[in-house]
Amino acid sequence: MDEELNRDELERRIADVSENLRTLIEQAAAYSGAADEELYNDRIEEQQAQYDELIKRRDELDDKRN
Numbered sequence: 001m002d003e004e005l006n007r008d009e010l011e012r013r014i015a016d017v018s019e020n021l022r023t024l025i026e027q028a029a030a031y032s033g034a035a036d037e038e039l040y041n042d043r044i045e046e047q048q049a050q051y052d053e054l055i056k057r058r059d060e061l062d063d064k065r066n
Helices: 007-030 034-065
Strands: none
Touching (some): 007 034
16 A cells, blocks of 8 residues: 555545445354354454554545645
8 A cells, every 4th residue: 555545545445445344344243153253353453454544544645735
């Protein structure tokens, strides 16, 4: 994620990752088993980290504009 993104692209990616998180959480709730739970937890953590990074980049972009 080193390339420069404009605010609209950041917002689009934030929405995509947010939807991915919702889907993963719903799927994790529907499945049971230790292996499934670990897999979903790993995927949720990965998506959450990506979401947090995108929010940070958007906020930094907004700070530069102000």
